Amino acid sequence: MSLKWTISDIFAMSDRNLIRYLRLPQLIVFSSIQPVMFLLLFAYVFGGAIKIPGVDYIDYLIPGIIVQTVIFGSMQTGVGLADDLMHGMIDRFRSLPMSRSAVLAGRTLADGIRNIFVIILMVIVGYLIGFQFQNGLGNAVGALLLALILGFAFSWIAATIGLMVKNTETAQVAGFIWVFPLIFASSLFVPVETMPNWLQAFAHVSPITVSVNAVRAMSLGGEIGEPLLKSLAWIAAILVVFIPLAVSRYRRSV
Amino acid sequence: MPAIEVKNLTKYYKTVKAIDGMDLEVPAGIIFGLLGPNGAGKTTLVRILTTLLKPTAGEAKVLGLDVAADAQALRSMIGLAGQYAAVDEHLTGRENLELVGKLYHLPNNDAKQRAVELLEQFDLMDAADRPAKTYSGGMRRRLDLAASLVAKPKVLFLDEPTTGLDPKSRIDLWKMIRQLVSKGTTVLLTTQHLEEADQLANQIAIINHGKIIDQGTPNELKSKFGTDILELDIVNPDQRQAAATAIAGLGISEPQVDPINGYIRLPIRGSTAILTEVIRRLDLAGIEVKDILQRRPTLDDVFLKLTGKHEPEVDNL
Numbered sequence: 001m002s003l004k005w006t007i008s009d010i011f012a013m014s015d016r017n018l019i020r021y022l023r024l025p026q027l028i029v030f031s032s033i034q035p036v037m038f039l040l041l042f043a044y045v046f047g048g049a050i051k052i053p054g055v056d057y058i059d060y061l062i063p064g065i066i067v068q069t070v071i072f073g074s075m076q077t078g079v080g081l082a083d084d085l086m087h088g089m090i091d092r093f094r095s096l097p098m099s100r101s102a103v104l105a106g107r108t109l110a111d112g113i114r115n116i117f118v119i120i121l122m123v124i125v126g127y128l129i130g131f132q133f134q135n136g137l138g139n140a141v142g143a144l145l146l147a148l149i150l151g152f153a154f155s156w157i158a159a160t161i162g163l164m165v166k167n168t169e170t171a172q173v174a175g176f177i178w179v180f181p182l183i184f185a186s187s188l189f190v191p192v193e194t195m196p197n198w199l200q201a202f203a204h205v206s207p208i209t210v211s212v213n214a215v216r217a218m219s220l221g222g223e224i225g226e227p228l229l230k231s232l233a234w235i236a237a238i239l240v241v242f243i244p245l246a247v248s249r250y251r252r253s254v
Numbered sequence: 255m256p257a258i259e260v261k262n263l264t265k266y267y268k269t270v271k272a273i274d275g276m277d278l279e280v281p282a283g284i285i286f287g288l289l290g291p292n293g294a295g296k297t298t299l300v301r302i303l304t305t306l307l308k309p310t311a312g313e314a315k316v317l318g319l320d321v322a323a324d325a326q327a328l329r330s331m332i333g334l335a336g337q338y339a340a341v342d343e344h345l346t347g348r349e350n351l352e353l354v355g356k357l358y359h360l361p362n363n364d365a366k367q368r369a370v371e372l373l374e375q376f377d378l379m380d381a382a383d384r385p386a387k388t389y390s391g392g393m394r395r396r397l398d399l400a401a402s403l404v405a406k407p408k409v410l411f412l413d414e415p416t417t418g419l420d421p422k423s424r425i426d427l428w429k430m431i432r433q434l435v436s437k438g439t440t441v442l443l444t445t446q447h448l449e450e451a452d453q454l455a456n457q458i459a460i461i462n463h464g465k466i467i468d469q470g471t472p473n474e475l476k477s478k479f480g481t482d483i484l485e486l487d488i489v490n491p492d493q494r495q496a497a498a499t500a501i502a503g504l505g506i507s508e509p510q511v512d513p514i515n516g517y518i519r520l521p522i523r524g525s526t527a528i529l530t531e532v533i534r535r536l537d538l539a540g541i542e543v544k545d546i547l548q549r550r551p552t553l554d555d556v557f558l559k560l561t562g563k564h565e566p567e568v569d570n571l
């Protein structure tokens with residue numbers, strides 16, 4: 001399979017997956033309602049009780065919510081692939097002389113592109129309730145890009161899960177069951193230092209914590225280098241493990 | 255070179271043996287019907303032949319290419335319409351076909367043009383630019399079949415292609431399949447319906463428990479396994495039992511009176527000389543005959559003999 005055809009297949013597949021969002025833009029809006037609810041819940045209900053020295057809670061919260069949104073969004077990759085399996089689309093694609101990895105790459109790419117819109121939406125909502133980037137345009141863009149590639153990496157985990165469970169409802173549940181604790185046991189909503197020791201140990205090294213810290217530092221100021229490197233290391237590790245895993249699952253999917 | 259060659263093929267799903275040492279040869283340019291009940295292994299065989307599943311043991315070749323070793327080369331020469339219509343609901347009919355064209359690596363313009371040709375051929379032009387989720391079951395089936403033809407495959411695999419179609423759509427589809435074969439395509443289709451195999455296939459293999467249990471033309475199978483049946487209707491319903499008694503012993507087993515329509519059926523072997531004798535005896539007994547006919551066995555008779563089961567799904571085919 002030449003590189004030219006692989007790329008052409010990936011674009012054909014991501015086009016196919018994006019068409020449904022273009023045709024039903026409300027899908028993006030609806031899938032953003034949940035993160036917006038979280039945002040409002042934490043900003044107005046719990047936020048008052050959470051005091052973080054030296055920073056407004058809204059400013060602290062928005063970078064976290066952006067990460068949460070892309071992670072939730074990337075779980076849709078698994079649901080979409082399970083749906084393709086259930087409807088025989090994967091059979092059709094596997095019977096074609098197309099690139100073996102394009103079905104997965106086209107899907108994760110499309111979900112990444114969808115995440116761009118969701119992130120923009122969250123930033124707009126954030127600005128409406130008082131959030132501001134405080135560390136320059138370059139760093140702000142960097143923050144959003146990091147969130148985006150983190151989502152892309154998590155899409156490959158979701159792809160592996162979706163191909164394993166082969167059923168949309170199960171993929172939905174199996175996607176959230178491990179993502180939820182990961183999201184909450186991190187610096188996403190509250191500083192890790194407020195947690196019990198045993199949980200801190202986990203939260204400190206979690207890919208969510210280091211990524212949120214990097215996104216937050218790029219948005220608001222503070223030490224960027226260390227969390228950014230750790231986050232990129234996590235992203236690389238996830239991609240290195242889960243791309244081959246997902247592709248081998250795809251080859252063997254029945 | 256045969257279009258399909260299967261030698262001692264075996265496929266296990268974990269512990270389930272779905273294909274059990276199968277041998278099969280399908281000549282090029284014909285419609286080959288694979289007939290078998292639920293769970294016989296039809297879909298499994300089709301999935302192996304279309305490179306979706308790897309055989310556990312044995313060998314399968316399509317167009318001389320090994321399904322495992324030469325999978326990639328093979329994929330550009332075959333078409334598959336699976337047991338369940340695989341169309342993207344959110345894409346229009348046209349987009350579905352163009353996507354498949356692109357993935358076969360046709361140049362963009364060719365993919366577009368081919369999509370239009372197929373939409374016309376399958377009578378979908380009016381619905382071409384509607385999302386496929388608005389299509390009826392029959393339209394989806396047609397779109398699915400059209401998608402399997404995008405690259406003008408040399409061998410086409412159809413897994414239960416007419417399931418869920420109404421009688422008219424079914425007959426239309428049969429017509430299209432015959433047309434394809436007249437242009438040189440080889441078609442392997444699976445079906446649970448004897449009549450479909452009978453109507454459509456030049457050759458039939460009967461499959462059960464992952465094995466081919468018999469093979470031949472529809473007529474060969476019928477004359478090999480079925481017995482001819484003499485069916486008679488008499489004028490006076492009260493004389494039915496008497497008529498049966500009068501002709502007893504002439505056939506290869508005892509005559510029976512159909513409890514529903516009152517026909518008397520006598521299984522016979524071969525010669526029509528029996529016919530004369532039957533009429534003579536009835537005449538002697540003073541029984542007036544309304545109608546008499548000798549019919550060939552149906553594939554249902556064959557299937558019953560071979561598998562000990564009736565046609566699995568009796569519907570109004």
Ligand SMILES: Nc1ncnc2c1ncn2[C@@H]1O[C@H](COP(=O)(O)OP(=O)(O)OP(=O)(O)O)[C@@H](O)[C@H]1O
Nearest residue numbers: 254267270272290291292293294295296297298299
């Ligand atoms: N993915 C699978 N895992 C385990 N067993 C399977 C799987 N797919 C099929 N089987 C089993 O293999 C056997 C053959 O199944 P197959 O689907 O090939 O039959 P079929 O002839 O197509 O039946 P049908 O007419 O119902 O479509 C059955 O016993 C079935 O239960």
Ligand SMILES: [Mg+2]
Nearest residue numbers: 296297298337
């Ligand atoms: Mg089947």
